[in-house]
Amino acid sequence: MLAFLIILAANAVATNQDWHPAVDPALLRQIRQDSPAGLMSVSNGAPVTYCEVNSTLNKPLIRNSFLMDHVTSMDRERTCVRTVHGQGSGAFGFFKVTHDLSHICKASFLKEIGKKTPVAARFSSGIAEKGGSELSREIRGFALKFYTDEGIFDIPGIVTPMFVVKNPLYFVEFIHAIRKNPALYLADPMKLWDFVIKYPEAMHTFLLMFADRGIPLSFANMPCYNVHSLQVENEAGEVHFIRFHIEPFEGIKHLTTAEAQKINAADLDYYTRELYNRIKKGDYPRWNVSVQIVSEEDVQKHGGLMFDVTRVLPKCDFPLHLLGEIVLNRNPTNHFAEIEQLAFCPANLVNGILGAPDKVYEARRFAYADAQLYRLGPNVQKIPVNCPLHVPTEYSESPGEPVSYESTNKRGLLKIKEEEPYNYDQAAELYENELTGDERTRLHENLILAISPASEFVRERVIEILEMIHPDLAYQVAKGLTSTMAE
Numbered sequence: 001m002l003a004f005l006i007i008l009a010a011n012a013v014a015t016n017q018d019w020h021p022a023v024d025p026a027l028l029r030q031i032r033q034d035s036p037a038g039l040m041s042v043s044n045g046a047p048v049t050y051c052e053v054n055s056t057l058n059k060p061l062i063r064n065s066f067l068m069d070h071v072t073s074m075d076r077e078r079t080c081v082r083t084v085h086g087q088g089s090g091a092f093g094f095f096k097v098t099h100d101l102s103h104i105c106k107a108s109f110l111k112e113i114g115k116k117t118p119v120a121a122r123f124s125s126g127i128a129e130k131g132g133s134e135l136s137r138e139i140r141g142f143a144l145k146f147y148t149d150e151g152i153f154d155i156p157g158i159v160t161p162m163f164v165v166k167n168p169l170y171f172v173e174f175i176h177a178i179r180k181n182p183a184l185y186l187a188d189p190m191k192l193w194d195f196v197i198k199y200p201e202a203m204h205t206f207l208l209m210f211a212d213r214g215i216p217l218s219f220a221n222m223p224c225y226n227v228h229s230l231q232v233e234n235e236a237g238e239v240h241f242i243r244f245h246i247e248p249f250e251g252i253k254h255l256t257t258a259e260a261q262k263i264n265a266a267d268l269d270y271y272t273r274e275l276y277n278r279i280k281k282g283d284y285p286r287w288n289v290s291v292q293i294v295s296e297e298d299v300q301k302h303g304g305l306m307f308d309v310t311r312v313l314p315k316c317d318f319p320l321h322l323l324g325e326i327v328l329n330r331n332p333t334n335h336f337a338e339i340e341q342l343a344f345c346p347a348n349l350v351n352g353i354l355g356a357p358d359k360v361y362e363a364r365r366f367a368y369a370d371a372q373l374y375r376l377g378p379n380v381q382k383i384p385v386n387c388p389l390h391v392p393t394e395y396s397e398s399p400g401e402p403v404s405y406e407s408t409n410k411r412g413l414l415k416i417k418e419e420e421p422y423n424y425d426q427a428a429e430l431y432e433n434e435l436t437g438d439e440r441t442r443l444h445e446n447l448i449l450a451i452s453p454a455s456e457f458v459r460e461r462v463i464e465i466l467e468m469i470h471p472d473l474a475y476q477v478a479k480g481l482t483s484t485m486a487e
């Protein structure tokens with residue numbers, strides 16, 4: 001109490017000298033640091049009296065500032081859950097440049113070898129709801145925030161290098177298809193397969209999800225793809241397009257369905273616990289950050305295919321170029337403040353990265369900011385974990401006039417012609433040449449398990465789609481379904 005009074009006295013002296021904490025943030029910080037620990041106060045800083053804390057019975061509560069403060073703060077201590085990817089956890093660390101990309105992109109955080117940029121990462125479930133099991137088969141999210149010296153750059157990515165649909169309107173249908181049945185409030189596999197029959201381009205992503213990718217061994221074994229070909233420019237204003245591939249040092253590894261079910265029975269929060277414990281003991285997870293590079297000539301040759309998010313860019317034509325590494329070395333100290341309030345947005349771009357020309361990207365630019373205004377309020381970018389590190393303060397010769405950034409790119413984002421989706425060729429390539437024999441077997445088993453609850457009509461349509469991708473795939477799944485149905 002004595003220390004508190006000394007500080008109050010110091011404030012009074014300073015106030016007499018025309019000082020006010022609102023105009024001297026450094027002094028205010030100092031006062032806060034020196035405030036006596038352990039002294040109870042209400043939200044306006046006033047100390048709490050003994051009887052306010054210890055006796056509420058038979059007293060008029062409206063005059064108990066401590067109780068009112070406590071209850072009203074608890075009443076509002078929740079923000080609403082993300083409309084998608086509501087379940088998740090994360091950690092912090094850094095991105096370090098190991099290879100120079102300045103001939104392609106002038107973004108400052110990619111420039112000097114050895115340069116470090118702080119990052120926040122959040123791993124999320126796309127289907128499971130907040131508080132549910134972490135171990136369900138999913139198209140998982142892996143979002144990254146780079147606190148660069150020129151502002152925030154976000155990659156809200158997923159574990160597959162391709163996305164489910166290329167028409168953003170169908171995204172809403174997709175989300176409703178993976179939600180619980182509104183009447184029963186139970187998972188409803190029928191809705192997912194109804195969706196796949198309507199939009200068969202989704203099968204490319206689902207093949208990978210059912211062939212192991214849907215259940216990682218740990219977060220440290222999960223990759224992150226942003227699926228869009230982002231338009232970038234170098235200092236000379238030359239344009240390229242890059243697709244990020246962020247892949248774990250320890251390899252992309254998975255649990256089988258049976259392994260996941262066994263762990264699930266004992267620990268619903270398995271991945272979060274594993275990540276937390278690993279970082280706590282100094283066994284930091286790492287990822288390689290690479291890009292595929294597409295030139296303007298490539299775009300002239302292949303057109304809209306270069307931007308189709310339901311397709312991959314074949315690595316034989318567009319090899320990976322290593323840029324650097326990400327290391328996660330700090331656990332959050334407060335999950336709500338640092339993870340729940342994280343707000344990733346594809347529109348958070350920096351100098352040299354212009355965004356992507358496809359329609360899914362265009363819709364995402366709007367959707368995330370809109371969702372976050374609702375979820376976290378109008379000051380979302382001022383929440384400490386979303387704040388840029390530096391706000392540029394460059395001024396022109398006449399004091400007080402900010403200088404706007406002059407882009408060397410005068411053409412803006414490329415205009416592209418998008419064709420109707422077609423990706424069976426790539427789905428066939430994935431099935432025949434990229435999956436191992438064991439992965440193919442697990443793909444058959446997982447698909448049979450997932451499709452068998454659907455109606456006969458739906459099962460037949462799914463087999464027709466599999467037939468168009470690869471006859472062996474259709475044959476194996478149809479054979480398995482027939483024997484499952486006979487049991």
Ligand code: HEM
Pocket residue numbers: 081082083084085088122123124140141142143156157158163167168169171225226227342343344360363364367368371372375
């Ligand atoms: C038209 C397509 C899409 C729309 C409209 C959309 C919309 C949204 C919205 C509204 C959120 C919640 C944001 C928040 O409350 O903070 C979200 C979260 C997320 N989305 Fe999408 N999304 C789309 C496509 C994608 C794609 C293509 C990817 C990955 C490549 C993706 C990855 C994620 C991830 C990882 C999160 C969670 C971010 C976090 O951890 O906070 N989404 N999406």
